[in-house]
Every structure is written in structure tokens, then in C-alpha cells.
Amino acid sequence: MPTRLAPVSIDELKAIAKRIRAHIVRMVYEAQSGHPGGSLSAVELGVALYWNHLRCDPANPEDPNRDRFILSKGHATPFYYAVLAERGFFSTELLTGFRKLGSPLQGHPSMKALPGIEMSGGSLGQGLSFAIGHALAGRMEGREFRCWVMLGDGELNEGQVWEAAMAVPHFGLGDRIIALVDRNGIQNDGFADRIMRTNPPAMFAGFGWKVIECDGHDMAAVDAALAEAEQPDERPRVVVAHTVKGKGVSFMENNPGFHGKAPTREQLEQALAQIAEGLA
Amino acid sequence: MTQAAPAAATREAYPYALIELVEQGVDVVAIDADLSVSTMGYQFGERYPDRWYTVGVAEQNMVGIAAGLAACGKTAFIASFAVFLPGRCYDQLRTSVAQPRGGLNVKCVASHGGITVGEDGMSAQAIEDLALATSLIPFDVVVPADFEAAKQAIVAVGKTTRPAYVRTGRPKVPGIYGSDYRFELGRATKLRDGSDVTLIACGVLVGIALEAANLLANEGISARVLDMATIKPIDREAVLAAARETGAIVTAEEHQTTGGLGTAVARVLAETVPVPMAFVGVDRYGTSGKWDELLTYFDLTPARVAAAAREAISRKR
Numbered sequence: 001m002p003t004r005l006a007p008v009s010i011d012e013l014k015a016i017a018k019r020i021r022a023h024i025v026r027m028v029y030e031a032q033s034g035h036p037g038g039s040l041s042a043v044e045l046g047v048a049l050y051w052n053h054l055r056c057d058p059a060n061p062e063d064p065n066r067d068r069f070i071l072s073k074g075h076a077t078p079f080y081y082a083v084l085a086e087r088g089f090f091s092t093e094l095l096t097g098f099r100k101l102g103s104p105l106q107g108h109p110s111m112k113a114l115p116g117i118e119m120s121g122g123s124l125g126q127g128l129s130f131a132i133g134h135a136l137a138g139r140m141e142g143r144e145f146r147c148w149v150m151l152g153d154g155e156l157n158e159g160q161v162w163e164a165a166m167a168v169p170h171f172g173l174g175d176r177i178i179a180l181v182d183r184n185g186i187q188n189d190g191f192a193d194r195i196m197r198t199n200p201p202a203m204f205a206g207f208g209w210k211v212i213e214c215d216g217h218d219m220a221a222v223d224a225a226l227a228e229a230e231q232p233d234e235r236p237r238v239v240v241a242h243t244v245k246g247k248g249v250s251f252m253e254n255n256p257g258f259h260g261k262a263p264t265r266e267q268l269e270q271a272l273a274q275i276a277e278g279l280a
Numbered sequence: 281m282t283q284a285a286p287a288a289a290t291r292e293a294y295p296y297a298l299i300e301l302v303e304q305g306v307d308v309v310a311i312d313a314d315l316s317v318s319t320m321g322y323q324f325g326e327r328y329p330d331r332w333y334t335v336g337v338a339e340q341n342m343v344g345i346a347a348g349l350a351a352c353g354k355t356a357f358i359a360s361f362a363v364f365l366p367g368r369c370y371d372q373l374r375t376s377v378a379q380p381r382g383g384l385n386v387k388c389v390a391s392h393g394g395i396t397v398g399e400d401g402m403s404a405q406a407i408e409d410l411a412l413a414t415s416l417i418p419f420d421v422v423v424p425a426d427f428e429a430a431k432q433a434i435v436a437v438g439k440t441t442r443p444a445y446v447r448t449g450r451p452k453v454p455g456i457y458g459s460d461y462r463f464e465l466g467r468a469t470k471l472r473d474g475s476d477v478t479l480i481a482c483g484v485l486v487g488i489a490l491e492a493a494n495l496l497a498n499e500g501i502s503a504r505v506l507d508m509a510t511i512k513p514i515d516r517e518a519v520l521a522a523a524r525e526t527g528a529i530v531t532a533e534e535h536q537t538t539g540g541l542g543t544a545v546a547r548v549l550a551e552t553v554p555v556p557m558a559f560v561g562v563d564r565y566g567t568s569g570k571w572d573e574l575l576t577y578f579d580l581t582p583a584r585v586a587a588a589a590r591e592a593i594s595r596k597r
């Protein structure tokens with residue numbers, strides 16, 4: 001049975017988060033394409049999860065008893081690949097190939113292209129359904145693993161999310177699936193409240209989920225929210241993390257222009273300096 | 281050949297095939313989307329309740345769940361009507377099933393294919409599903425002609441690890457095959473030999489092609505009839521032999537003439553031995569009616585297939 005790491009301190013998690021952020025801006029700069037905004041907003045969620053909650057073993061990534069992390073917001077690959085590499089699933093040297101010909105690190109994830117990549121993505125709205133399939137198979141086989149599914153808030157516009165959201169409690173999979181919503185408030189075309197207004201806590205609650213909200217950049221708060229989500233409850237749990245798109249880089253923060261745009265050389269230097277200083 | 285079975289709908293074969301697969305040790309999980317009384321999936325659910333789920337009217341979710349099951353090693357079957365599967369969930373089939381790891385082990389069995397769905401009218405009549413399914417790169421695509429063929433085809437795709445699309449039909453159609461029939465994925469069945477033209481058909485059009493061959497025989501025209509149940513991968517050798525040995529080809533399908541059987545056959549001919557060819561299919565949206573009335577309404581008849589054969593033969597050099 002894959003186990004968690006020994007508990008990692010909040011300070012250590014913050015240090016890891018800095019490294020992840022630096023990878024993200026470097027990868028997008030190197031590729032001169034990619035999605036920095038929604039990658040930077042997800043960092044604390046991903047770091048707290050992979051280092052303190054997810055039962056996985058990078059040396060045995062296909063263990064049928066592993067917890068699954070399913071990235072439904074598939075454009076957040078800079079975040080995802082950086083987390084997997086830092087957690088030991090593959091070498092951080094591979095990150096420089098992001099989005100380049102010949103690299104397994106495609107712009108959107110390709111299932112099993114590298115160890116730890118659980119699902120192909122890029123078309124939004126599909127991760128929660130995929131998790132249900134894993135969870136049903138796990139229950140049929142008497143396995144205890146859990147699926148953590150990360151969704152974007154813009155992604156919640158997709159109807160399939162709600163087909164799946166109603167099915168999770170219906171099938172009694174609340175202790176096998178936990179949803180994480182990166183509520184950064186910005187989607188491709190602009191601020192979510194203008195493009196398509198959603199109320200993730202009310203919507204999930206309406207579908208029978210227990211909603212846990214937290215400041216998505218307060219590492220201790222995120223860690224505590226994930227721990228709360230793991231506690232048994234008759235309802236499935238969703239962590240709605242209130243985040244800032246582009247978090248940690250001043251000119252990317254809350255800027256819809258950096259949903260899917262690369263920084264210049266100058267901007268990269270500025271971003272790396274800010275990340276090192278710990279603007280986040 | 282032993283005597284053909286009595287009339288039955290190809291969709292009725294679905295639960296029998298699934299039960300056979302489980303009995304042979306295949307780890308089947310099947311999902312329906314609120315149409316199980318019509319897809320007949322409920323009969324599998326009654327037999328193996330622990331292996332069957334219904335997801336309500338939610339085809340996109342059904343595909344995603346099947347992909348997750350397949351990623352965990354299950355052989356996942358999903359069933360709905362051919363207008364909804366793949367029509368309502370094409371993107372999910374592409375992103376969650378066709379692309380991951382070269383194709384996950386998900387089998388679509390879509391009932392109520394073509395215009396013979398009948399009274400429900402044009403929105404329910406799938407004449408695009410084969411074009412969509414054949415465009416999914418790792419998918420096998422099969423359109424069986426009768427109950428026995430459907431049962432064996434579903435069992436056959438259930439034994440591969442590739443994704444597949446099997447189209448079945450709503451009405452009870454006369455049996456073509458007896459119990460000695462052996463379906464082989466990717467292999468056409470030569471139902472009648474001939475030397476002047478080859479009629480290549482799938483599904484309900486196979487029986488119509490056989491009747492057309494009788495009409496042609498009365499005029500002294502010798503027509504070969506192939507049941508091309510597997511549209512993808514198509515039996516290139518059978519098409520090539522038909523072109524070389526009969527010199528003219530007619531395809532007949534309950535589907536539009538773009539993207540289905542006719543297109544697949546035409547490609548083989550274009551790449552090998554181009555011969556005169558005619559396409560019989562449905563290139564307009566439909567209307568309500570009894571299934572056999574609709575076959576006449578859309579001119580999917582022995583007379584039309586025979587006329588197409590004469591026309592193709594007339595273009596031989």
C-alpha cells in the first residue's frame with residue numbers, strides 16, 4: 001500500500017511551492033507558450049496534496065492501490081509537470097522540453113506519457129467522470145484508494161461536471177473522491193463573473209456535497225482543508241480554494257492576459273526575482 | 281450452412297454477448313444511460329447486478345466513467361442509442377477514450393442505428409454515427425447484420441483491448457446466419473459468389489443486397505454479395521478481390537454515403553484497383569414511419585441496389 005510521506009512542515013511546503021513557481025514561469029518562458037496564470041494559482045493546493053496527503057510512490061507509479069490525482073483543468077500542465085518532477089516521478093531536467101517537439105511534456109497532459117500522469121486532458125469537464133470510473137473499479141476490487149480531482153472554476157461551466165457531480169453521491173463514492181476547485185475567478189476570455197457567473201460552493205452544496213472553503217494561498221489553511229476533506233462524511237467533499245490567478249508574480253496576478261501567454265525575457269527575470277523574494 | 285435463426289433484433293444480442301464474455305472470464309463492467317430497456321443492457325444488469333451501472337441521462341459522464349474503469353483494467357461497455365453515442369459524447373470518446381495510452385478498453389454498443397429506428401423520426405435516426413466512430417483512430421467499427429452476427433461481434437470486440445463501436449438495430453430482422461457462422465473481426469463474409477458486380481453491404485442492408493442479387497440473377501447478371509460487418513479495419517483483400525474478379529462495386533448502408541462503409545471501400549479501390557462504383561445510402565434527414573416503410577421511403581430497396589449495380593456495370597470499360 002503506498003503511503004504518505006512523513007508529515008512535511010508548512011515552511012518546507014512553502015519552500016517547495018517557490019521551486020514549483022520558478023519551474024512554471026521558466027517552462028512557459030522556454031516554450032514561449034502555455035498557461036502560467038492557472039498554474040500559479042494551483043501551487044499551494046498541489047504541493048500540500050502531493051507532499052502531505054496523496055498516498056503515492058514515485059518508484060511504483062502504477063500501484064493499483066495508489067491514490068489518484070486527476071488534473072481535470074488540463075491546461076495547468078506547467079504546474080502539474082513541475083509538481084510531478086519535484087515529487088520524484090521524473091527528472092526536473094525534462095521540464096525544459098515542455099511543449100517542444102520530441103518531448104513527452106505536451107501542452108496538455110497525455111496519459112502515461114510519463115510516470116504519474118493519470119489522465120489525458122485538454123478538453124475541460126472530464127476529470128470527475130474519469131475519477132468515478134476509478135472509484136467504482138476500486139470499490140469492486142476492495143481497494144482503499146482515493147481520487148483527488150482538480151477543477152478550474154471556469155471549467156465548472158461544462159455540463160459534464162454536473163453530470164458527474166450528481167453521480168458521485170448517487171453512487172456513494174464520497175469517501176473515494178475529493179474535488180478541488182481552483183477558484184481563481186478568471187477564465188480564458190476574462191473575469192469569470194462577466195463571462196459566466198458561477199457560485200461553486202452553492203452549486204456543489206446543491207448537488208449534495210460538503211463544501212470546505214479556504215484561502216488557496218495560505219499553505220497551512222490549504223493543508224488543513226485537505227485534512228478536513230479526508231474526514232469521513234456521508235457527503236462527498238469539495239475544497240473550494242479561493243486563489244489568485246498568476247499568484248506570486250505581480251504583473252500576472254489577477255491579470256486575464258496571462259491565462260495563456262508567455263513572459264518576455266525581462267518579465268521572466270522579474271518573475272523569478274519576485275518568486276525568490278516570496279511575493280506569494 | 282445451418283438454417284438461419286428466426287427474426288430478431290440485433291440489439292437483443294447485447295446482453296447475451298456480455299454474459300458470454302463474463303462466463304469466459306472477461307472482467308466486464310457495463311453502463312447504461314437511461315435507455316437500458318431499449319439497449320437491453322438491463323438484462324445483463326439483472327444477471328450481474330454488481331457489474332452494471334446506470335448513470336441517468338448523461339452520456340458524457342458515462343463515457344468518462346467507462347474510461348476510468350478501463351484505466352483500472354476493466355473491459356468497459358457503454359450502451360445508448362446511436363444518435364447519442366457517439367453524437368452526444370464525441371469529444372469524450374476522443375479525449376478520454378481514443379487518445380489516452382493509444383486507446384482505452386471501452387466498447388460502445390449503440391442500438392437503434394440508422395433510419396430503421398422508425399417512428400421516433402429524424403432526430404432519432406442515426407446516419408452519421410459511423411462517420412464519427414471511424415474517425416476515432418484506435419476504434420474498431422462493426423455493423424452486424426443479424427442477431428447471431430451481433431452476438432459474436434460483441435464477444436469478439438470484448439476480447440480485444442482496443443476501443444470499439446458496434447452498431448445494432450431496433451427492428452426484428454430475418455436471420456441470415458446459422459449457428460455454424462463464425463464472425464471474424466476485420467473479415468468480410470462472402471454470402472454469394474458472382475462475376476459481374478459485387479454488392480458490399482452491412483447491417484440491415486445485407487439482406488436487401490441478397491434480394492438485389494436475386495433480381496439481378498433473373499436478368500442474367502451475376503452479383504457477388506459481401507457482408508462487410510467490420511467497417512474498420514476494412515477487409516482490404518475482400519474488396520481488392522471483388523474489384524479484380526467482378527470489376528464493379530456497389531456499397532449499401534443505412535448511413536449517409538460519406539464517412540461510412542462506402543467511403544471505406546472507395547478508399548481501398550482508389551489505392552489499389554479503381555473500378556466503377558456506386559453508393560447506396562441515406563443522404564437526407566428523415567421522418568416518422570414504420571421501419572419497413574422507411575426503407576422504401578429512403579429507397580433502401582433491392583430494386584435500388586440492383587439499379588445501382590446496373591449503373592456501375594454500365595461504366596465498366
